[in-house]
Amino acid sequence: MRSVSVVLLLAVAAMASAVPDTYIYRPHYDLSKAKVLFEDFIKEYNRIYKDEADKEDHFQAFVESLKVINELNAQNSGAIFDINNLADYTEEEKRNLYGLKTTTTKPQN
Template sequence: MRSVSVVLILALVAIASAAPAGDKPHYDLNKTEEYFEKYIKDFHKVYKNDADREAHYRAFADSLKQINKLNEESDSATFGINNFTDYTEEERKNMLGLRID
């Protein structure tokens, strides 16, 4: 589970900098649908069907919460939306490759 968290953090890194906290994005979670629609267009996302789209929307919403949290906690890195923001837990695990525990 820890390695999944590490991948999530790495996937969420948009810009690592020493920017002042005021320059960091903070996403209004009430606008998640708007952000998701823009994200689909900006990153040319295509989903298999409505269920797949919904799964990616939920993952995107969870990632926005994580991005906000990480930006509040970090003094030296800035996190934002990137092409991994809608990855589901399964897709993140697949990014790790074969693991034998």
């Protein structure tokens, strides 16, 4: 009985790995619904912005992230891209997060 269970488990695993890439769900976001998606994002990630101008800057960054997510998921690579906690980061915030840290003042001799 145990060997039957093992064989069955292996068969299921083989079938699952044979599923064509086209059957894997990859999110594609309707950009006309970006405002609603952004409000959901704000709630999910507990975002608070300084003012309406700051919120608008982050909304524009969020829309750009949606475009990138859609483009990357359309490529059907092995990865699946989706909204995450970095989706509203502006270019400056991304540079500060990942970029090379340099000093803005000259070193004293």
